[in-house]
Amino acid sequence: MVKRIILVTGPARSGKSEWAELLAQQSGKPVIYLATSRLDPDDSEWQERIDRHRQRRQASWRTQEVPVALTAALLQGTTSDNPSCLLVDSLGTWVANLLAEDDPSWSAIVEELMESLKGLKQGTVIFVAEETGWGVIPAYPMGRSFRDRLGDVVRRLGAIADPVYLVTGGHAVNLSAIGSVLPPTKTQED
Structure with a gap:
């Protein structure tokens, strides 16, 4: 069995979720959609976003809501005898x-x-991640923490x-075909 980790990143409304969904569909494996969002019945705009994502999914896909326990869901979804394709949407929401x-x-x-x-033996995991930090440094500590944490996770996933x-x-754009992986930062080596 082969394992494969795919990272799809980009700005808001760029099409990254749709691209990841296409890759999952093309994998030929049963798809488990790991949704990291938290439902908020008081936020109708957020519910509309979630509904749009749900409507695009194949009827055969299984959805799990994992706002926090992402690692456990990944381990569970990749240990079966029938390797799956796990689609994680999104890392930014998970970090938040x-x-x-x-x-x-x-x-x-x-x-x-x-x-x-690193320990995965089989299956495909596709991560969707927002790109942050291409603009102004957030003026408040929580915003800076979010940007830094997400940027670090995306960089580390991009390396593997x-x-x-x-x-x-x-x-x-396939960055793996045209780019080079940077060496780990000092804090990633520790």
């Missing part, structure tokens, strides 16, 4: 759900995620994923 964690706890959560991916796609302006 865990912003209250202090730095040591957050580091442990990320390490657990990375170790679980193949391929890595950047989706922008409705176009998917």
